[in-house]
Amino acid sequence: MTNIRYIILFALVVVAAVAGVLIQEEDDSPAITFTRPDVVETDLPGDEQKVQGAEALIVPLTEPLTPAPEQVANSSDGGMSHPVEESLTDEQLQRQIELAQAKLAQVESLNERKQALIKKTISQQDDAEQSLIEAELAYRIGGWKQAWRAGDAHTYFGFYSDKFTPSNGKTVDEWKQQRVKRLNTEQSIDLILEDFEVKYDPQSQRSLVTFRQFYKSGTFQDSTKKRLILANEDGQWRIVSETTQ
Known part of the structure; x- marks a missing residue:
């Protein structure tokens, strides 16, 4: 029976601590503090013990509420919320430039063939x-x-x-x-x-x-x-x- 009383008493203390945390979050404080009476008395029959405790219970906020950008970038979802651009090496950049130049040369060659065909057609018509x-x-x-x-x-x-x-x-x-x-x-x-x-x-x-x-x-x-x-x-x-x- 005594154990049940202590459990109930401990539950009351936890509820009070949680309420203090919620209030402290609204104030944006780095830590949450709440006080309680020096003596908590129970009205349960046969219980004459008194709980004496510390004057205050402090719950520090050791972890930030919002994850840092590094954590998001390294998270399991691949950093979809905060994409991180990958830098190209000199070799990769040079390769992309060469590919673009090759495509441009193909387009110019195609245009030259078209112009030659147009001139030939006009000449034939003439x-x-x-x-x-x-x-x-x-x-x-x-x-x-x-x-x-x-x-x-x-x-x-x-x-x-x-x-x-x-x-x-x-x-x-x-x-x-x-x-x-x-x-x-x-x-x-x-x-x-x-x-x-x-x-x-x-x-x-x-x-x-x-x-x-x-x-x-x-x-x-x-x-x-x-x-x-x-x-x-x-x-x-x-x-x-x-x-x-």
Whole structure:
């Protein structure tokens, strides 16, 4: 029975100590102190003993409430709450630089190949366009030649632009009158065109056509170098300038 009383008494002391700890934590004190009476008397029957003790019970705070950063970094969770960066060695840093330079070289090489492919494609397109224009102009000049040989003035003048300017200083009307006279009087002529060359200017939409012209009639023959400038007007190539050398 006496043991039970001492146990109860000890429990009261522990409760009082815990209460003191809680109060001290709120005050942020480095230690928790509480006092108790010098004599604790029990009212249990038959107990006449008195507990005499120290005047005060001090519970020091020997451990900090918040773990230090070093403890967090070395904890079992790998320091997830406070990550610690790892420093790279000179060899590792140099390796990363070399890898970055290698990737940059690959990108530059790829860009060079792309540019070369683009230039090749453009060149092929230009060549295709040049070939198409040459074919159109060859066909157009062939029609002009046939109209001249046939003496068909109406069709012949249809190959010339309204902007055509004669090279001999005459007006367009004077030039047309002269050409009509020759077309009507010329009979059984031979007209041969050789060394056909075309230079196309995409900016002005004009083409320079040069060729060697062999002309022969019953009374006259000659060989000249003809130079024609044609403009694309509404999808049709028409002569805007004509000179003979």
